[in-house]
Amino acid sequence: MFFQGETGRNTRGLLRLIILCTIAAAAVASRLFSVIRFESIIHEFDPWFNFRATKYLVQHGFYPFWDWFDDRTWHPLGRVTGGTLYPGLMVTSGAIYHLLRFLTFPVDIRNICVLLAPAFSGLTAFATYLLTSEMSDSPSAGLLAACFMGITPGYISRSVAGSYDNEAIAIFLLVYTFYLWIKAVKVGSIMWGALTALFYGYMVSAWGGYVFITNLIPLHAFVLICMGRFSPRLYVSYTTWYALGTLASMQIPFVGFLPIRSSDHMAALGIFGLIQLVAFAEYIRGQLPSKQFQVLLRAMVLVVFAVAFGGLVLLTVSGTIAPWSGRFYSLWDTGYAKIHIPIIASVSEHQPTAWPAFFFDLNMLIWLFPAGVYMCFRTLKDEHVFIVIYAVLASYFAGVMVRLMLTLTPIVCVAAAMALSQILDTFLVADTPTSTTPSDTPHANGSTTSNGSTSTTTTASALKDKLTSALPSTLRSTKSPLVGIHSYLSKSLTAGALTAYLLLFVLHCTWVTSNAYSSPSVVLASRLPDGSQHIIDDYREAYQWLRQNTATNAKVMSWWDYGYQIGGMADRPTLVDNNTWNNTHIATVGKAMSSREEVSWPIMRQHEVDYVLVVFGGLLGYSGDDINKFLWMVRIAEGIWPDEVKERDYFTPRGEYRIDDEATPTMRNSLMYKMSYYNYASLFPAGQATDRVRGSRLPSQGPELTTVEEAFTSENWIIRIYKVKGEDNLGRGLGEAVGFGRGNKRKSSGRGKGKGRGARTLRVD
């Protein structure tokens, strides 16, 4: 009534724009908890590397960044950083930085990095709006989807302020690429296909998860072909996307020739070949309507496809094509990573997802989601097929790996918005149907029967007709014509209930964001008994100590989790870091940590280690510490040296992992154990020392260290740093030297010198 005609459309457009801006503002605002609560700080682990790389880019310029060889990580190997990272994130923030500088805004690069993820979440909401609007003709679906995308915790978890990670921009690129792809398939224009390729290239430069797009788009095309929905539109958009997109992706040094050599990308190549054949066959069929020829052609297509597939398998077996990458492979064979690549299995975000995590991250959307998928089947157009495929695949991936919840979230928002908007559109219409005569507007029924039944040549067509009439090709629930809602009571009841649920959803999202996803994990917060906040800042205290009290090139050994932080905050060379490219090197560190001092010390000396850093949560009850991660160090070391490090030795005969009196000798003699509990008992009255994480009493006799000495322990004992001793001046073993200092008698036998155990060799499988 108000919004009809030309002015009505303009008003609606304006309203829409205002709503979208509000949604973007809400999306940004809900991600600022950590900045307000703590400060503008980079979070967690990986972001510290991205931040360091961005600083390097801004300081040295683009080409030095591209050729960057970093000799301050992976000592003594170094890392070809420029060629082994996804540069999209750094280049984006670098570009923003230079733009703002050009506009004479005096802005710090750190603030750009901190606020990049919230800013891009606003854009993601907009991209979701566009994508959903392509799917549904309802005016409210797009806005609802944008709103969901803006505040759903599944996406917030990776995009709060300070979470400067690849996902920060990648999810926007993912959704926007899909929008462009849908648009391209709908319109069938080269321009949209090329735009898809462009944003696909951007996505490749930004995140390793681009493989998801690389496989989803071909799958969509393949399913459409199988459904008999091949069309020139599909041909144009797919070939354009594939040709340009592959070229674009090969520009990234880290990706290089992978798109034509690795199995992860073979689906796209295969479909590219198939679509040429199908197009050729279609063309011939248009020219020669002979029936036999068609059969022949069909057989030819099948044969060529089979031969190509066989060739592909052969090439894979012979090794020309690289096999599936470990991470990708572990998605299908869920037991693979546990056996072959413990380093992947050790990362907590690679664990499978329990159901509470789904509900926690998506709340009511999780049950609106299947309803939305169902509604896609109503008018099963090309783009709806995409939604269905995406929904099923992404649900599977999210179930296998927690971190892939991120790729599920956009589709959940889109599908849930479609379901919800359908209800709202039905129940919020003010006028009731005129009478009991059913109005003949089957608008939900359109274009279904004539889809892809391409008049097959088989004999039993009569029978087929019979069966077709028995099994309706539309959905059961949409057979009868649409009438409308009669009573105002029903309308207000449903609308009221849905409003309540939506408000609850907002409360849930705010609560989750504020409680679960806004901790920087570099700075910990706790509550004092009087309710005031207490900040635990041990990490930065320790890194600052390293920065100020050690030589600039003092090598720090720690477990790989802390490598990026040490590089970023303390600016000291590390042995291993979160870029886990060299398993053997990590296993070396694991072995040094899990062996006796006499074994560890030569390893540390060989790697020129000056300081060892361990994280210990026993005093504070901080559970993410090294003793809890210790078994992974053992397992990874065991993968390389199965005869020297055995996981079994760290468990008591009854199979328990203990640190108290009953801990195994191997456990109690390991360097990690000793460094964690060294001098710990002195904090407590005699015999009272307890570990608050494991909840157990410690042995009365604390461990003693001979080859390293304590250099620094932070306020709450979370971080402990030890200095590795050099060779003894008199040429004694370090154990002897310490014994001598204590006044022990020198033992005659040279036990425990670490000699005479034969050469250590790598295991060869």
Next chain:
Amino acid sequence: MRLLQYVTAALLPFTALAAKKSSGDRFETYHSKQLSNGGPVKVDDKAYNDLTKTPRDYSVAVLLTALEARFGCNLCNEFQPDWELLAKQWTKGDKQGEGRLVFATLDFLDGKSTFQSLMLQTAPVLLLFPPTTGPNAKPDNVPHRFDFSSGTNTAEPIHAWLTRQLPSIPHPTFVRPINYVRIAVITTAVIGFITLVTVAAPYILPVIQNRNLWAAISLIAVLLFTSGHMFNHIRKVPYVGGDGKGQISYFAGGFQNQFGLETQIVAAMYGILSFATISLALKVPRMTEPRNQQIAVFVWCGVILGMYSFLLSVFRIKNGGYPFWLPPF
């Protein structure tokens, strides 16, 4: 050097015992035995003691296992064929006995006292006794023990382990024999399937092209995956648990845990909620009778409210600090 003297001194009484039958003879006996029966030698307590007696100039790999069904050792039964295959191939590849390695199997029924003397609580256990005399001798008579705790039930890791433990003897390669029956079965099945598809195509095609079918498959898949089925599959969680008081506990405590039944309950809840939503959105507006429509709206709104409220209450079990709830639960 002094250590070696002690060892030799300690070994002296044993040499007296072994004088009855020299170590080389024993090896010949068992080697010919395992050549003739094409697999590991079955031993009992007596033969086990005889076989592992010091001094010996050969190595022994003994699998201590419990094959009888009443012990319920799945791993033992799964591993046994592979073990026999490995022993057979190794012996065949080393007919002259150059490596001087004897494979033996000791079942729990024949070797109770051995199990007791080794204080074994679990089976299978693979012990490798290195030679005490001869070129590859190890001075201490401590058998190496293979760790089955990682769930190995194939021969390849064992082969690699033996190779590592005995580096200086010949290592016949382990090749899994081609299973012709399996190939034949697969080929027949594939051909049969193709035939079936070709013949039944006119009947199947409408079913395959049916939209309701695909909708059902997709929805079931989505519901399964979003209710944590893959977690059950990967972690092999128990179906239900006890609450310590003899009652069944349907919901596991803790955010990172779940039971099999629990996920099914959750999937059912999601399914009911989705179905109610679909009904409200698609079915209700197609009802012509106002009264019936009114009732349907009430029913479905009630179902959604009740289910959602119950879902929230279940979630509060999992996450104690969760503050939100809906009436009635």
